[in-house]
Amino acid sequence: MPASDALFDRLKVPxxxxxxxxxxxxxxxxxxxxxxVVCVKQVPDTAVERKLKPxxxxxxxxxxxxxxxxxxxxAIEEALLIAEAHGGEVTILSMGPQKAAESIRKxxxxxxxxxxxxxxxxxxxxDALQTSYAIAQVLTRIGFDLVILGAESTDARTGLLAAMxxxxxxxxxxxxASKVEIDAPAIRIHRQADYGYxxxxxxxxxxxxxxxxxxxxxxPSFKGIMAAKKKxxxxxxxxxxxxxxxQVGLAGAYTEVVSFAQRPPRQAGTIxxxxxxxxxxxxxxxxxxxxx
Numbered sequence: 001m002p003a004s005d006a007l008f009d010r011l012k013v014p015x016x017x018x019x020x021x022x023x024x025x026x027x028x029x030x031x032x033x034x035x036x037v038v039c040v041k042q043v044p045d046t047a048v049e050r051k052l053k054p055x056x057x058x059x060x061x062x063x064x065x066x067x068x069x070x071x072x073x074x075a076i077e078e079a080l081l082i083a084e085a086h087g088g089e090v091t092i093l094s095m096g097p098q099k100a101a102e103s104i105r106k107x108x109x110x111x112x113x114x115x116x117x118x119x120x121x122x123x124x125x126x127d128a129l130q131t132s133y134a135i136a137q138v139l140t141r142i143g144f145d146l147v148i149l150g151a152e153s154t155d156a157r158t159g160l161l162a163a164m165x166x167x168x169x170x171x172x173x174x175x176x177a178s179k180v181e182i183d184a185p186a187i188r189i190h191r192q193a194d195y196g197y198x199x200x201x202x203x204x205x206x207x208x209x210x211x212x213x214x215x216x217x218x219x220p221s222f223k224g225i226m227a228a229k230k231k232x233x234x235x236x237x238x239x240x241x242x243x244x245x246x247q248v249g250l251a252g253a254y255t256e257v258v259s260f261a262q263r264p265p266r267q268a269g270t271i272x273x274x275x276x277x278x279x280x281x282x283x284x285x286x287x288x289x290x291x292x
Contacts, residue, residue, distance in 0.1 A: 096123075128160045176211050270285060
């Protein structure tokens with residue numbers, strides 16, 4: 001063998017699979033524990049009327065009770081199931097005002113290990129693009145093997161954050177998952193579609209978004225609620241997270257609400273009395289409303 005070839009072999013960078021196998025050998029054959037981060041958003045309760053503030057056209061969050069975004073609960077549950085099956089740690093990451101701490105504690109009471117709260121007045125009014133930048137900065141800081149999100153939030157319903165995070169972090173995105181299988185470093189999902197599902201595979205690290213059909217979120221137990229009070233929650237400001245203040249906040253948002261109006265009050269419905277011709281009357285009404 002030429003000397004140059006021997007030198008090349010000694011300097012060859014190991015592949016991802018070779019690095020994984022070496023890690024397994026060092027841990028007695030066990031796969032390395034996963035670092036799972038779940039992005040959680042506190043949103044206004046959908047059971048109450050939501051309003052925009054007249055001064056800046058942003059959602060009024062302070063006067064409404066906040067809850068964990070419903071789809072994020074499925075993301076939390078899936079993270080816990082993966083950690084239970086493969087070993088690892090689940091970190092909650094939330095960006096929001098001080099009130100978001102309530103949702104963070106609930107997520108911890110479900111069984112997550114710790115949390116990071118990105119909290120700074122300069123974040124108020126950030127749109128999806130700015131939010132993805134801020135969240136990506138924190139994820140880069142804390143590290144991850146898998147980032148899990150709900151498919152969308154019930155307040156904005158953009159469904160954009162997972163794709164934006166994937167692009168900013170330079171890792172694969174697996175979206176709308178209704179089933180997840182992990183054989184590290186491979187991750188496979190059933191991606192929900194109108195005609196059923198697609199099978200999608202990628203390599204970790206990755207960003208994953210899930211739909212509500214994927215699992216049934218667990219309820220926090222009394223023991224879990226008490227334990228959550230002692231779990232660590234790291235609070236980060238813009239400066240601590242390495243976020244450029246000019247890249248977030250309402251003033252620099254890439255999107256805006258140009259105008260809005262209150263929803264008109266609900267009108268009384270139409271009562272159809274059945275006098276032998278109720279079916280015909282109901283059909284006429286539905287046809288007039290263009291339902292049939």
